[in-house]
Amino acid sequence: MTTIIAVPKAPSKRRLGPDLNRLRFHYPQWFFIPAMVLFVVFFAVPTFASLYFSLTRWTLFDAQFIGIDNFVNFFKDPQLSQGFVHTFIYGVVTSLAKVVLGFFIAVFLTSPVLGRGYLRAVVFFPVLVSTVGIGLTFKSLLDPFHGIVNGALSAFGIQGPGWLTDPNGALLTVAAVDIWKGLGVAVLIFIAGIVAIPQEYFEAARVDGANTWMILRRITIPLSYPAITTVVILSLIGGLRSFDLIWTMTSGGPGFTSDVIGSVIYKMYQAGFYGLSTAGNVILIVVVAAILVPLSRFLTRREVDL
Amino acid sequence: MNSHSKTRITAVIGAAAIVAASLAACSAGGGGDAKVTISYLTGTDVTNATMAHDLIAAFEKQNPNITVKLDAAAAGGSADNDVKTKLSTGTMSDVFFYNSGSLFQALNADTKLVDLSDQPWAKSLTSDFKKTVSTKKGLYGGPLGASLGGGVLYNYGVYKKLGLSVPKDWKEFISNSEAIKAAGITPIEATYGDTWTSQIIILADYANIEAQQPNWAADYTANKAKYSDQPALTSFQHLSEIHEKGLLNADFASATNAQGLKAVAEGTAGQYPMLSALISTIQQNSPDHVNDVGFFPLPADKASDTQLTVWQPSALYIPRTTTGAKLDAAKKFIAFALSKKGCELQGKDLPPSGPFVTSLCALPSNVPALLKDMTPYFASKKTAPALEFLSPVKGPNLEAICVQVGEGITSPKDGAALYDEDVKKQAQQLGLKGW
Numbered sequence: 001m002t003t004i005i006a007v008p009k010a011p012s013k014r015r016l017g018p019d020l021n022r023l024r025f026h027y028p029q030w031f032f033i034p035a036m037v038l039f040v041v042f043f044a045v046p047t048f049a050s051l052y053f054s055l056t057r058w059t060l061f062d063a064q065f066i067g068i069d070n071f072v073n074f075f076k077d078p079q080l081s082q083g084f085v086h087t088f089i090y091g092v093v094t095s096l097a098k099v100v101l102g103f104f105i106a107v108f109l110t111s112p113v114l115g116r117g118y119l120r121a122v123v124f125f126p127v128l129v130s131t132v133g134i135g136l137t138f139k140s141l142l143d144p145f146h147g148i149v150n151g152a153l154s155a156f157g158i159q160g161p162g163w164l165t166d167p168n169g170a171l172l173t174v175a176a177v178d179i180w181k182g183l184g185v186a187v188l189i190f191i192a193g194i195v196a197i198p199q200e201y202f203e204a205a206r207v208d209g210a211n212t213w214m215i216l217r218r219i220t221i222p223l224s225y226p227a228i229t230t231v232v233i234l235s236l237i238g239g240l241r242s243f244d245l246i247w248t249m250t251s252g253g254p255g256f257t258s259d260v261i262g263s264v265i266y267k268m269y270q271a272g273f274y275g276l277s278t279a280g281n282v283i284l285i286v287v288v289a290a291i292l293v294p295l296s297r298f299l300t301r302r303e304v305d306l
Numbered sequence: 307m308n309s310h311s312k313t314r315i316t317a318v319i320g321a322a323a324i325v326a327a328s329l330a331a332c333s334a335g336g337g338g339d340a341k342v343t344i345s346y347l348t349g350t351d352v353t354n355a356t357m358a359h360d361l362i363a364a365f366e367k368q369n370p371n372i373t374v375k376l377d378a379a380a381a382g383g384s385a386d387n388d389v390k391t392k393l394s395t396g397t398m399s400d401v402f403f404y405n406s407g408s409l410f411q412a413l414n415a416d417t418k419l420v421d422l423s424d425q426p427w428a429k430s431l432t433s434d435f436k437k438t439v440s441t442k443k444g445l446y447g448g449p450l451g452a453s454l455g456g457g458v459l460y461n462y463g464v465y466k467k468l469g470l471s472v473p474k475d476w477k478e479f480i481s482n483s484e485a486i487k488a489a490g491i492t493p494i495e496a497t498y499g500d501t502w503t504s505q506i507i508i509l510a511d512y513a514n515i516e517a518q519q520p521n522w523a524a525d526y527t528a529n530k531a532k533y534s535d536q537p538a539l540t541s542f543q544h545l546s547e548i549h550e551k552g553l554l555n556a557d558f559a560s561a562t563n564a565q566g567l568k569a570v571a572e573g574t575a576g577q578y579p580m581l582s583a584l585i586s587t588i589q590q591n592s593p594d595h596v597n598d599v600g601f602f603p604l605p606a607d608k609a610s611d612t613q614l615t616v617w618q619p620s621a622l623y624i625p626r627t628t629t630g631a632k633l634d635a636a637k638k639f640i641a642f643a644l645s646k647k648g649c650e651l652q653g654k655d656l657p658p659s660g661p662f663v664t665s666l667c668a669l670p671s672n673v674p675a676l677l678k679d680m681t682p683y684f685a686s687k688k689t690a691p692a693l694e695f696l697s698p699v700k701g702p703n704l705e706a707i708c709v710q711v712g713e714g715i716t717s718p719k720d721g722a723a724l725y726d727e728d729v730k731k732q733a734q735q736l737g738l739k740g741w
Contacts, residue, residue: 255706
């Protein structure tokens, strides 16, 4: 989740080629074997095994081949189709908010403001806290009757909603907490992106009489595309496969109103439907790939060289 | 403008208060040659933890060569997963405490558990209990705790003050509730913050279904009876009705089981659909109020159909991975739980809310008052086992579906249909015929 991807600088292809060639002759081929073994044992084998088990009714003790029944079941299940919709809402809302809010906070924090280092640290702080800890803390803060949030609201005479108990609001409440938690990473990536833009562009623009808005629109935003791409993709992946926060805050409830694919799969696994939940995981991978590969192609195409 | 910005994060001081309630595993040190250490896995709630601590202390005193290490189990749905995973990976504790009935049936006992039918206590078990921990090939569990009833806990004081009597049918239950509401007291406590509590109305209604259709459970297992048809649909309709009529506490969506028990014990709520065994939590948390709480079975539409739904106690099991000296020690541990001293401890820590299922244990003299409310039903045989002891089919999503119906998110008819679908997956997973 908190991997920080450095903003890619345009590589100079002329120098990379010969370097790689020389590398290849440095070490004997069998040096690859340890890495290869780890890859095969812990990645390739489980991937293919899970493809097989997704086609079976599996009890951990034995597996019975049932063809694509699990997938049919998964798509017929009303709970799951709902879970899909919730996953998209959650992914899009959190990703969009992180990009927009994160970008403006980053612009603010790269401009000369008082206590900038401190503010940067404050924005990044939630990232350092364990997700489960955040979930449990917010669950008690947002308790409709005994929580601090509604207690504070009632001091102003406002009757606060049942944040996590209202079937229409629970998912968005969790999304809001997710945004609070994940914003720091987005800001960090944006700051790195904005700082990498050469100052000459800004100076030239200012000499030409550009105002702040024009600088932002014509220089900062277009030249931050690599950072934007990174944030969109990272936060969308995070949003689509989100589980921990939702599970600790609502467990998918009330009822199934905040269930996402991740929590549905977990519940199936919990219930002992191992084949079915494996099928769910296969579907999740396919869906995430189907959304992200074209999206990443599209976004990368819009990037400009500095 | 500064041409090169230096970012320095000097210090990030964070304080996150995360309360992790973890059960300290108790272990007694010491050397000696013939010493054996076994592990015991049980739930982390107050009642189970107290029971385990007392049982282990007394057992170790009597068997100085055996040390018992307490392992903490996951709770609720995670527990099922936890137990199954541990059994199939061979990492299960030497003795573990787990449900009898349908959850036991899903464990593949014949290949994973040690047959205990040769144990001296095995003959003392009631036949009803034996069925719930046995397969065709053997008997695998020793009971811990007494049988219990599912129905409605009610506050004697509230009923007395308002001149109410125990309802015989559902209509009386509703009119009682409306009278309690008129007096400004919460009529029916609901605690959907702990989702498992939402299913009690469905589960405790089963004896009433059986009164109307004696072979309903068998038909259900054979995919011939459905929750979306009568008489079973009534259970879902009742669950929805108490919400529709505004008879629930205001915080029904977030309240917890402990809060609900406190409310009915202290009389801020009149009635609480619950299992009778939860009187033990009242005993722990509000000991002065134990005898203020009574019990009646969930009323059926017709008074003549009202019966008490009875749950069998959970049991102690030994996995096949326990062998040699550890196996002997584990068997001794279970036998000790069913000995005179063990029964005494059970009577103290798990206050009986129904008869014991072994003739080795007798009810203690100071039983909670609610046990008296249940005796007439046992005496007149107006009881039936809960569905989970008659059929292996129980859908995993019942609690979530009950929350949907109980909070008015889904209609009772749709909720019941959703549950029928949920159950189908379970039946297929178990490889039952006719699904």
